[in-house]
Amino acid sequence: MGKTFRSMWMPFLMPEELPGPDCPPIRVRLLGEDLVAFRDTNGKIGLLDRYCPHRRVDLFFGRNEECGLRCVYHGWKFDVSGQIVDMPAEPENTRMKADTRIKSYPVIEWGGVIWAYMGDPAHMPERPPELEWGLVPPDFRFITKRLQRTNYAQGVEGGIDSSHVGILHSHLDAEHPERPFRQRQVSPNLAIPYLASDTAPKFFVRPTDYGMAIGARRNASDTSYYWRVTQFLAPFYTMIAPIKEGRAYMGHAWTPIDDENCWVFTMTWNSDRPLSQEELDHGAVHSDVMNDGTYRPLVTAETDYGIDRLRQRLHSSTGIEGIGMQDTAVQESMGPIVDRSRENLGSGDAAIVGFRKALLKLATQWEAGGVLDVAHHPEWYRVRSTAAILEHGIDFQAGTSAATTVS
Amino acid sequence: MGKTFRSMWMPFLMPEELPGPDCPPIRVRLLGEDLVAFRDTNGKIGLLDRYCPHRRVDLFFGRNEECGLRCVYHGWKFDVSGQIVDMPAEPENTRMKADTRIKSYPVIEWGGVIWAYMGDPAHMPERPPELEWGLVPPDFRFITKRLQRTNYAQGVEGGIDSSHVGILHSHLDAEHPERPFRQRQVSPNLAIPYLASDTAPKFFVRPTDYGMAIGARRNASDTSYYWRVTQFLAPFYTMIAPIKEGRAYMGHAWTPIDDENCWVFTMTWNSDRPLSQEELDHGAVHSDVMNDGTYRPLVTAETDYGIDRLRQRLHSSTGIEGIGMQDTAVQESMGPIVDRSRENLGSGDAAIVGFRKALLKLATQWEAGGVLDVAHHPEWYRVRSTAAILEHGIDFQAGTSAATTVS
Amino acid sequence: MGKTFRSMWMPFLMPEELPGPDCPPIRVRLLGEDLVAFRDTNGKIGLLDRYCPHRRVDLFFGRNEECGLRCVYHGWKFDVSGQIVDMPAEPENTRMKADTRIKSYPVIEWGGVIWAYMGDPAHMPERPPELEWGLVPPDFRFITKRLQRTNYAQGVEGGIDSSHVGILHSHLDAEHPERPFRQRQVSPNLAIPYLASDTAPKFFVRPTDYGMAIGARRNASDTSYYWRVTQFLAPFYTMIAPIKEGRAYMGHAWTPIDDENCWVFTMTWNSDRPLSQEELDHGAVHSDVMNDGTYRPLVTAETDYGIDRLRQRLHSSTGIEGIGMQDTAVQESMGPIVDRSRENLGSGDAAIVGFRKALLKLATQWEAGGVLDVAHHPEWYRVRSTAAILEHGIDFQAGTSAATTVS
Secondary structure (H helix, E strand, O other): OHHHHHOOOEEEEOHHHOOOOOOOOEEEEEOOEEEEEEEOOOOOEEEEEOEOOOOOOEHHHOEEEOOEEEOOOOOOEEOOOOOEEEOOOOOOOOOHHHHOOOOEOOEEEEOOEEEEOOOOHHHOOOOOOOOHHHHOOHHHEEEEEEEEOOOHHHHHHHHOOHHHHHHHOOEEOOOOOOOOHHHHEEOOOOOOHHHHHOOOOEEEEEEOOOEEEEEEEEEOOOOEEEEEEEEEEOOOEEEEOOOOOOOOEEEEEEEEEEOOEEEEEEEEEOOOOOOOHHHHHHHHOOOOEOOOOOOOEOOOHHHHHHOOHHHHHHOEOOOOOOHHHHHHHHHHHOOOOOOHHHOOOOHHHHHHHHHHHHHHHHHHHHHHHOOOHHHHOHHHHOEOOEEEEEEOOOOHHHHOOOOOEOO | OHHHHHOOOEEEEOHHHOOOOOOOOEEEEEOOEEEEEEEOOOOOEEEEEOEOOOOOOEHHHOEEEOOEEEOOOOOOEEOOOOOEEEOOOOOOOOOHHHHOOOOEEOEEEEOOEEEEOOOOHHHOOOOOOOOHHHHOOHHHEEEEEEEEOOOHHHHHHHHOOHHHHHHHOOEEOOOOOOOOHHHHEEOOOOOOHHHHHOOOOEEEEEEOOOEEEEEEEEEOOOOEEEEEEEEEEOOOEEEEOOOOOOOOEEEEEEEEEEOOEEEEEEEEEOOOOOOOHHHHHHHHOOOOEOOOOOOOEOOOHHHHHHOOHHHHHHOEOOOOOOHHHHHHHHHHHOOOOOOHHHOOOOHHHHHHHHHHHHHHHHHHHHHHHOOOHHHHOHHHHOEOOEEEEEEOOOOHHHHOOOOOEOO | OHHHHHOOOEEEEOHHHOOOOOOOOEEEEEOOEEEEEEEOOOOOEEEEEOEOOOOOOEHHHOEEEOOEEEOOOOOOEEOOOOOEEEOOOOOOOOOHHHHOOOOEOOEEEEOOEEEEOOOOHHHOOOOOOOOHHHHOOHHHEEEEEEEEOOOHHHHHHHHOOHHHHHHHOOEEOOOOOOOOHHHHEEOOOOOOHHHHHOOOOEEEEEEOOOEEEEEEEEEEEOOEEEEEEEEEEOOOEEEEOOOOOOOOEEEEEEEEEEOOEEEEEEEEEOOOOOOOHHHHHHHHOOOOEOOOOOOOEOOOHHHHHHOOHHHHHHOEOOOOOOHHHHHHHHHHHOOOOOOHHHOOOOHHHHHHHHHHHHHHHHHHHHHHHOOOHHHHOHHHHOEOOEEEEEEOOOOHHHHOOOOOEOO
């Protein structure tokens, strides 16, 4: 899959990580490669091999100065394109300066995050996918980043798995402690009674040009269904419908750090207006992370995600605080790469199956020609998630096409 | 050996670890398997695979409720027998509920500890071995548990190795600091002068139906010997004689967590009366452990077991406090699995050799028929340890048969 | 290379680590072997296998007493030669006492450090190499020790690589912050303007009987060169010229702990007078280490060597404090064993190339006869480093032969 990901621009840094010209370089690990990123004197961003090609010294310790990053051992200096621009311990006329290069990758800033392209220069897409959160003005969106210690695919599978929402994230009715658990479970949002009353929705999975649309159907009335439409967008984006009508959209990007870790970018946005304070607060729920550049969550596996067994008994399904941490807890608890040969998938896992097929389709397309169609059609990403009550007999894609299209 | 151990009930938890109905589930590792234990609404104990068969989420985070443990991700719920009793995200009539199972093992509570049986259901012994500490009333016994970071066999070998007692556990005569070490060494208990005066006892090893009886013979008078009789009881129980006549008995169980760790259960008990405060205090010496559910000793290899070199010079052989920690220190210092090919065993190691032969005998018996005789004869375990002065010519087993038999 | 190193005496301990007779034994790891060192009642030093040959208990926990180290488990006792002198749990007349041995290595104290010989006893050199710091009176020298978490060769390569000095260790001219970095760099010592003004010296490498002499040539005037002469002495010693005329000499020994760690001994000495306070202070710069017997530097990779990005911008090339830590940071940042297949060596790396050739020559000589000439010619080590201005046309070895010879 690594080669597939390399065919596309990938979000990997927050702008705050490289706050200004000549700021300190930072360590980056992406698709299993150890790299160093820096912002040069002109504000351009470089993404280079972590190790100097001379004697393999870590360029994290390098000096960021005058449009280049200089290794402190013997002073070799590289610009953002990977060109060597100074070799002080070698004679002025050395051919080594032109002949030696450091590995470097193109970087752009767009849509509130920083993106890298690690693929074949000949096939570099002109721009990143036109996800709606990237298109709107800065105050319409709020983006957080956190480290998850699993393969990216476990994250994507959680993002498209709407059957867990009414269970993992449920609260408990405090007024009837004597009732059985199932009767006390309350959906995360009282505005959607269908989520808790029908915990076993029927899933309809449709391959699309951008990836896959998933319709989760629940009974609404004798003649209508409540549909939630969730998208998977290649290679690792997900979108979920607002939990209340008119509320902000939410989506994720699950960028692979390596086989056992990923960055979770969580986007909250409105199409047509700045985010409200309530919407900002809700988005911030997904980012209780260390303030030391690691983006490691404050609570982790080492402390059992702060599970509070009394809260689990009385107030919530998990006893773990925060929707983001509830997701992380179960996804990380499977191990960094879950043993899928030991799963038992049911009808509630139709989206999971669809996602795996979509990945295989991407890999097959890449194998055939070294290019992904989706990488060169950023406009295919102009979709959004929604929820709707539709009469029986109406197709969920047809019935929501206006709501799910970004103009 | 794992298969051999599976043929028998094994102690693995203290009742305090599952204190009441619907208490929090706990992680268990046993014979290298990762499991979760819980006590249900009716007080029954379940021991299940750690990971949900649906999507492999860790059931430690599960909710213990209404006679079952529920996975918090999609709500699959299991009873103590491993049966799936609820699948909220699947249709009511799904066949998956009956067709899917989680691995589970039978558990019983008896004799002050909780036991598991991990073997073939067809050959499950009716009850655990009838060790005397299990037969007496609760106030006649005191049981502690601690983690040891070695293979269980290193522990058993320490438990039956009575030749180390007068050396590892010796104090130093404080009144004659000018004398050589060997002349200053004082046995752990002044009541048994033979232990320090004769540090090289002669060992007699006798295979028995339950395992092995070891007689350690020291000179007592011109016509008599001082005998200490120690037992190894398959597959990992040991017993040592009281260090003072009329004092409580002591024994150990060394339950394998995995190849490199074991639980050390230390039992102190009387046959015919409640333990005195002095006996309780002596038993407690073996359990200076963390109070966080890990049963990890307070002092560990990371701090060199708190060795005090001045105490080692002036007051004790090791400078390490506590008989239990002295044993742990030397046994762990060999590494988690000692390289037995590099040992040099002497005549003082006859019991070690006998133990290894007894293990091979067990393994051979299991290989031949998949059943161990000893597993189905719990009454064979009705033995106890003793010490006695016997005239020359009297066989140690014959001369102590009354004292070593539990009626 | 391990076998080559075994042909020679190697410094491995500071005398302070075994401060007096019967002091506590200490753990030693050398050439990948786990050992224990102790100083006996007569002041003699023993270096034994870490593990008792009886049951493999760690002899670090042993009792150091009456001319021997006693295992605390069953009391086996060893003298400094590895002879077993007591077996209390065995019969008096056992043949095991004579037949069993523990691995032991000869140790001597000389020149302010403690040396071990781990090679064939038949070819043991009479004495360690006669390095000048070992020959002078104690108050003429100052020796420190610190742990470096790399292969020893990375250290040696740093020690002989004089082209990094004017870059890695440079300060910045504080009076002209507007100037480009290269014009603000100031050599570590203003007394040698040549170092900063000519950062690309030409290197001349000459094999010698003791290893290799390296001449680094910089322009001094129209008719003269400034030469710095640095030595590599087999198998892991380096010497660097004083940075100011009349100042103390400096040298290093890089003793391999194992493939991924080494001890860095740093020697500061005068040939003909006690060290001044200034010289002592300068030498101490190389030893900001923990005071707990580990000799681990106070700042490590875990805290990025305390890099201060503001200092890096304004005051020094690295933002890391101390020449020793600057060297350690870059050398450790390459990883414990740098991937030399991915280096790009330039003309400034001639000494590195020469060192690798010298190592191969040593290994080849050892392979041919199991003996190293250099091991049996301690007098070959009577050299020292120097710096000199020589007229064009004068050979650097000829021109500095008096200054580099220890009489």
